[in-house]
Amino acid sequence: MLYLQNILFSVLATATLSLAQGPNSTSSSTSNSTSPSLKLEIEAIKAHFSNAGLSPQLLATFQPEALLSVFYEDVGQIQPGQNLTSDQVKPIPTLTLTPSNSSVSLSGSYTVMMVDAGIVGTDETKGQTGHWIANGCTVSNNTITLEHSLNITDYQGPFPAEGSGAHRYAILVYVQPDSFNPPSDFSTTGQSVGPIDLNLYLNSSGIGPLFANRRTT
Numbered sequence: 001m002l003y004l005q006n007i008l009f010s011v012l013a014t015a016t017l018s019l020a021q022g023p024n025s026t027s028s029s030t031s032n033s034t035s036p037s038l039k040l041e042i043e044a045i046k047a048h049f050s051n052a053g054l055s056p057q058l059l060a061t062f063q064p065e066a067l068l069s070v071f072y073e074d075v076g077q078i079q080p081g082q083n084l085t086s087d088q089v090k091p092i093p094t095l096t097l098t099p100s101n102s103s104v105s106l107s108g109s110y111t112v113m114m115v116d117a118g119i120v121g122t123d124e125t126k127g128q129t130g131h132w133i134a135n136g137c138t139v140s141n142n143t144i145t146l147e148h149s150l151n152i153t154d155y156q157g158p159f160p161a162e163g164s165g166a167h168r169y170a171i172l173v174y175v176q177p178d179s180f181n182p183p184s185d186f187s188t189t190g191q192s193v194g195p196i197d198l199n200l201y202l203n204s205s206g207i208g209p210l211f212a213n214r215r216t217t
């Protein structure tokens with residue numbers, strides 16, 4: 001008799017390493033400060049990424065400018081590190097963003113990615129597996145819309161090899177600067193799920209930490 005067991009793994013949500021701020025942001029008349037509960041949620045995500053060995057191993061710097069919420073039809077809003085089955089994460093999720101404060105604008109163009117960072121202890125300098133890469137996403141009513149996005153790798157739900165342990169999947173949303181220039185092997189649609197070096201991608205496309213550092217001028 002064949003017995004199929006659902007494979008468990010973790011899905012982690014992260015927020016934007018959003019680097020763009022609206023040029024008009026400082027004229028905001030509403031309160032600038034992050035609400036205490038939002039601040040706690042963002043701190044919790046940061047702690048989670050650290051505990052899960054994703055920061056600094058995968059993300060050298062992790063200063064989310066917005067909270068990213070991930071909704072799967074059959075699960076609802078997931079919690080960071082929640083263990084889910086392949087069936088639960090088969091449909092494409094809905095992503096919403098809550099800016100950490102009113103000076104963070106969501107009017108730009110975004111890159112959405114989901115990478116498999118392997119089990120805890122994986123050497124992240126050897127790269128990850130890309131499960132979802134969409135460039136040119138926009139945000140409407142705080143929800144990421146893919147209507148006009150350039151789908152480099154169409155979303156494909158996690159399906160780690162049986163017995164390989166709980167894989168950590170990170171969903172990331174980055175602001176695409178005007179100078180965004182993806183590596184040539186990730187610039188056309190229809191790429192299948194496969195190896196990606198997240199940090200190389202971030203560095204060479206212009207959305208990585210380098211940009212974050214430069215922005216503080």
Ligand SMILES: *[C@@H]1O[C@H](CO)[C@@H](O)[C@H](O)[C@H]1NC(C)=O
Nearest residue numbers: 021022023024025027105107
């Ligand atoms: C900034 O303000 C100017 C003048 O009010 C307006 O034309 C422009 O669209 C605003 N830009 C953004 C990004 O909100």
Ligand SMILES: *[C@@H]1O[C@H](CO)[C@@H](O)[C@H](O)[C@H]1NC(C)=O
Nearest residue numbers: 026027028029030031032033
């Ligand atoms: C918001 O921040 C800006 C710049 O940091 C400051 O000039 C402004 O007074 C602040 N507004 C409020 C309501 O705190």
Ligand SMILES: *[C@@H]1O[C@H](CO)[C@@H](O)[C@H](O)[C@H]1NC(C)=O
Nearest residue numbers: 032033034064065100101103
């Ligand atoms: C608003 O959030 C941004 C991004 O996290 C941060 O750099 C900035 O200091 C925050 N502003 C205030 C007034 O807290």
Ligand SMILES: *[C@@H]1O[C@H](CO)[C@@H](O)[C@H](O)[C@H]1NC(C)=O
Nearest residue numbers: 008009010081082083165166
């Ligand atoms: C998820 O599964 C992993 C591996 O089985 C386990 O270490 C972890 O505690 C689980 N997490 C939750 C939130 O249940």
Ligand SMILES: *[C@@H]1O[C@H](CO)[C@@H](O)[C@H](O)[C@H]1NC(C)=O
Nearest residue numbers: 094095096097140141142143
């Ligand atoms: C905006 O999002 C909220 C919360 O998700 C939802 O209740 C509302 O219907 C949405 N509004 C529009 C115009 O889509």
Ligand SMILES: *[C@@H]1O[C@H](CO)[C@@H](O)[C@H](O)[C@H]1NC(C)=O
Nearest residue numbers: 092146147148149150151154
């Ligand atoms: C990108 O993918 C989304 C989600 O599958 C889809 O709705 C959208 O139509 C695609 N965009 C294009 C330009 O094909």
Ligand SMILES: *[C@@H]1O[C@H](CO)[C@@H](O)[C@H](O)[C@H]1NC(C)=O
Nearest residue numbers: 197199200201203208209210
């Ligand atoms: C990305 O850039 C950072 C900062 O310059 C550097 O430390 C890191 O080694 C680079 N990573 C890759 C994979 O190129």
